[in-house]
Amino acid sequence: MSAMLSIRDLRKTYEGGFQALKGVTLEIEQGEIIALLGPNGAGKTTLISTICGITTPTAGEVTVGGHDILRDFRAARGLIGLVPQEIALEPFERVLNTVRFSRGLFGHRRDEALIERILRRLSLWDKKDAQVKELSGGMKRRVLIAKALAHEPRVLFLDEPTAGVDVELRKDMWDIVAELKADGVTIILTTHYIEEAEAIADRIGVINRGELLLVEQTSALMSRLGKKQIEVQLSAAISAIPPTLARPGLSLAGEGDVLVFEYDTQAERIGLTGLLNAIAAAGLVLRDVNTRQSSLEEIFVDLVSEETP
Amino acid sequence: MNWGAIAAIYRFEMARFFRTMLQSFLSPVLSTSLYFVVFGTAIGSRIEQVEGIGYGGFIVPGLIMLSVITQSISNASFGIYFPKFIGTIYELLSAPVNFLEIVLGYVGAAATKALFVGTVILCTAALFVDFQIAHPLAMVAFLLLTCLSFALLGFIIGIWAGNFEQLQLVPLLIVTPLVFLGGSFYSITMLPPVWQTITLFNPVVYLISGFRWSFFDTADVPVGLSLLAIGGFTFLCLAVIWWIFRTGWRIRS
Numbered sequence A: 001m002s003a004m005l006s007i008r009d010l011r012k013t014y015e016g017g018f019q020a021l022k023g024v025t026l027e028i029e030q031g032e033i034i035a036l037l038g039p040n041g042a043g044k045t046t047l048i049s050t051i052c053g054i055t056t057p058t059a060g061e062v063t064v065g066g067h068d069i070l071r072d073f074r075a076a077r078g079l080i081g082l083v084p085q086e087i088a089l090e091p092f093e094r095v096l097n098t099v100r101f102s103r104g105l106f107g108h109r110r111d112e113a114l115i116e117r118i119l120r121r122l123s124l125w126d127k128k129d130a131q132v133k134e135l136s137g138g139m140k141r142r143v144l145i146a147k148a149l150a151h152e153p154r155v156l157f158l159d160e161p162t163a164g165v166d167v168e169l170r171k172d173m174w175d176i177v178a179e180l181k182a183d184g185v186t187i188i189l190t191t192h193y194i195e196e197a198e199a200i201a202d203r204i205g206v207i208n209r210g211e212l213l214l215v216e217q218t219s220a221l222m223s224r225l226g227k228k229q230i231e232v233q234l235s236a237a238i239s240a241i242p243p244t245l246a247r248p249g250l251s252l253a254g255e256g257d258v259l260v261f262e263y264d265t266q267a268e269r270i271g272l273t274g275l276l277n278a279i280a281a282a283g284l285v286l287r288d289v290n291t292r293q294s295s296l297e298e299i300f301v302d303l304v305s306e307e308t309p
Numbered sequence B: 001m002n003w004g005a006i007a008a009i010y011r012f013e014m015a016r017f018f019r020t021m022l023q024s025f026l027s028p029v030l031s032t033s034l035y036f037v038v039f040g041t042a043i044g045s046r047i048e049q050v051e052g053i054g055y056g057g058f059i060v061p062g063l064i065m066l067s068v069i070t071q072s073i074s075n076a077s078f079g080i081y082f083p084k085f086i087g088t089i090y091e092l093l094s095a096p097v098n099f100l101e102i103v104l105g106y107v108g109a110a111a112t113k114a115l116f117v118g119t120v121i122l123c124t125a126a127l128f129v130d131f132q133i134a135h136p137l138a139m140v141a142f143l144l145l146t147c148l149s150f151a152l153l154g155f156i157i158g159i160w161a162g163n164f165e166q167l168q169l170v171p172l173l174i175v176t177p178l179v180f181l182g183g184s185f186y187s188i189t190m191l192p193p194v195w196q197t198i199t200l201f202n203p204v205v206y207l208i209s210g211f212r213w214s215f216f217d218t219a220d221v222p223v224g225l226s227l228l229a230i231g232g233f234t235f236l237c238l239a240v241i242w243w244i245f246r247t248g249w250r251i252r253s
C-alpha cells in the first residue's frame, strides 16, 4: 500500500532568505497518527502550511492520497482538513454558518445531519446560533475543529491543538483523535507536550531547525524510555570486569572505576541483587551508587542540543 | 469548476450584507434624497437644462454611478481584506478552489450589493424627478459591467492593502475625484476645451457618458467607445488578479 502522505525532500525558504525547511522526507500511512515534536520556530507550522497550500514550497514533492499538492491541488486539498495553530474566525458569524461555509468551500453538498453530529460531538450544538465572538477560547478552538471536519477529510492536520486549552478539552481532543483514527483518518499533529505525543501517537517525529531529526514508533521510543541505568562507583579502579561479574548490560566506564549496568525496568527479573552480591563477592568496594532513567524529554533535548552549535 | 465553493463564498459574504441590511438600505436613500435637495433644488433652480434634459434628471445616472462605483470598491476590498486581516484566509488558501472561484465569490457578492444600492438610488430618484430610460437593456448592462469591474478593482485593492488606512485611502484619493470629475453632475461639453481634452483621460467619463446615454440617448463620447473602455478596464483588472494568484503576491508567502 502506498503512503497516504508522502513528503520528499521538502524545502522552504521564506522571502527574506530564511530557510525554514531543509529537506524534510516523511511517509505516513493511512490511519496513522503521527506527532511532530519540536521547539518553537522548528518549522512545524511551516511544514503543515506548505502541505496545505498556505505557503508555496521552494523545492521537493508532496503527495496526498497519491495526488501532487501542486499539479493536482484540488484532489490533494480535498482530502485535507486543517486546524491552524492560531485561532482565526469571523467574529460576527454564527457557529453553524461558519461550519456550513467550510463544507461548501470544499464543494460538498449541504449535509445538516452531519454538521449536527460534528457540533454535538464537539459540545457546540447548544452554541450553534451564537456569534463566534461570544465564545471562549476553548470553544473557538472547537469551532476550528468542527470547520476542519465539516468536509470529512481523510487527512487531518492539528497544529498545536491543545496549546493553552483546559484539561477537559485536551482529553476530549484525544478521544476525538482516537475516534477519527478508528474511521481510518490519518492524523498529523504538532505539540509541545511529550506526554501528549506519547498518549495518542503511533509514531513520533522530532523536528528542529527545519530538519526532521528522528521518526520512530512511539513504542520503540517508549522502550528506550523504559531503560534505566545504575552507576556503581568503585573506590579503586579495575582493569577489566571480573569474570564472575560479567553479564549482559554491564560495562566498565570512567577510568575503570565506574561499573554501568543498563537494565529494562519492565523485565521480569532484573538481577540487581545478584549484581550487587557479585560485586561484594569479588571484593570490590563501593563508593557511591546512583541510578538514572532517560526520559523522552531527555532524548528529545539531546537530539535538539546536538544540533545547536 | 468548484461551483459549491463559489456559492459558499457568495452566501457567506451576502450574510454580512444582510446583517447590516437596514444600514445598506437607509444610507443610499438618505444620501440620494440629500443630493436632490441640494443639487436638484438649489442648483437646479439656476441651471434649467443640460443638453435638453432637466438638471434633476440629468444627474440621476451620475449619482447612481458615484454610489455604485464606491460601493463596489469598498465591498470587494473589505471582503477580501478582512479574512487577510483576521487570518481566516487560511481556509481559502487550503481549500480546493482556484483564483477564478475565489474572485467570482467575492466579486460577485460585492457587485450584488452595489447593484442593490444602485437600484435603491434609482427608485429613490424616481420619487423626486421624472426621467425616462431610453435603452433599459443597455442601462442594466452598463450597471452590471460597472459593478463587476469596480468590484474587481476593489478586490485588487483589498489584497494590496497592508492596513485599514490603505484600504480607505485609494478609494478616497483616486476614485472619488475621478468620479466627481467624470461628469457625474455636468456634461463635459460644459468645460473649457483644454479641460475637455484632459477629462478624456479619465476612464470614469466613458462609464458615466455611456450610462447617461442609456437614459437620455445623448452622450459625451461615442457609446461604442464607452463599452470598449469598460470592457478593457474589466479585462485589465482580471489580468492583474490572475497574476496575483499565480505569484501569490501578498497572500501566499
Ligand SMILES: Nc1ncnc2c1ncn2[C@@H]1O[C@H](COP(=O)(O)OP(=O)(O)O)[C@@H](O)[C@H]1O
Pocket: A014, A015, A016, A018, A020, A038, A039, A040, A041, A042, A043, A044, A045, A046, A047, B253
Ligand atoms: N512568513 C514568514 N516569513 C519569514 N519567516 C517565517 C515566516 N513564517 C515563519 N517563519 C520563520 O520560520 C521558522 C519556523 O517557523 P514555524 O514553522 O512557525 O515554527 P514552529 O511552528 O515549529 O514554531 C521560524 O524561525 C519563523 O520565524
Ligand SMILES: [Mg+2]
Pocket: A044, A045, A046, A085, A159
Ligand atoms: Mg507553529
